[in-house]
Amino acid sequence: MTDLNSRYGMNPPHSEVVDACQHITPCKALDMGCSNGRNALYLSQLGFNVTAVDSNPNAIHMLQSIVAQEQIANIEPRIYDINRASLDEDYGFIACTVTLMFLDPARVEAVLADMQQHTLPGGYNLIVCAMDTAAHPCPVGFPFTLQEEQLREIYSGWELLKYNEDLGTMHNGAQLQFATMLARKPA
Ligand SMILES: C[S@@+](CC[C@H](N)C(=O)[O-])C[C@H]1O[C@@H](n2cnc3c(N)ncnc32)[C@H](O)[C@@H]1O
Numbered sequence: 001m002t003d004l005n006s007r008y009g010m011n012p013p014h015s016e017v018v019d020a021c022q023h024i025t026p027c028k029a030l031d032m033g034c035s036n037g038r039n040a041l042y043l044s045q046l047g048f049n050v051t052a053v054d055s056n057p058n059a060i061h062m063l064q065s066i067v068a069q070e071q072i073a074n075i076e077p078r079i080y081d082i083n084r085a086s087l088d089e090d091y092g093f094i095a096c097t098v099t100l101m102f103l104d105p106a107r108v109e110a111v112l113a114d115m116q117q118h119t120l121p122g123g124y125n126l127i128v129c130a131m132d133t134a135a136h137p138c139p140v141g142f143p144f145t146l147q148e149e150q151l152r153e154i155y156s157g158w159e160l161l162k163y164n165e166d167l168g169t170m171h172n173g174a175q176l177q178f179a180t181m182l183a184r185k186p187a
Pocket residue numbers: 014032033034035036038039053054055056059080081082083096097098099102103104
């Protein structure tokens with residue numbers, strides 16, 4: 001596999017996206033909050049047909065230029081505000097890594113419901129999101145953080161292939177809990 005991430009000076013794909021792909025056959029995928037596309041590029045190289053959305057036009061334009069330069073046929077970058085919670089297609093895999101915490105807290109419930117609704121039967125959701133707990137108060141002023149067990153409850157009825165609320169370290173060294181979940185919708 002050509003290392004497009006390095007070629008364009010990006011970080012490698014999120015490790016949880018790499019792990020999730022061990023369970024998921026390439027399908028129609030949605031990368032929510034794709035930034036400049038480190039995960040979308042990885043998924044496309046595995047054969048997923050990726051819609052990559054972000055509200056930051058600069059990030060989407062950068063990904064569009066990579067897609068054009070590399071003549072990538074299976075990534076569609078789009079500007080989209082996730083807070084709208086109005087997806088218009090269904091997907092076999094929706095990845096939302098380190099993005100939920102930047103959303104409007106009043107919209108997160110609707111965003112997650114919309115993701116669930118637009119996941120095909122037997123399809124997967126991957127979420128990685130910062131938490132704020134009594135043991136580990138979140139040291140970063142994210143607009144939204146998850147509470148203990150909150151994500152598990154929201155995905156009740158789905159098969160949880162992975163669920164943890166482990167302690168992680170931010171780029172700046174701050175420690176906080178992250179909820180990490182790979183869930184499969186009943187077929
Ligand atoms: C920390 S980056 C994560 C990028 C990527 N998911 C990853 O794993 O590298 C968060 C991204 O969410 C995007 N974002 C924040 N709020 C958003 C919104 N309301 N709608 C769409 N994208 C949003 C930001 O522009 C940013 O690119």
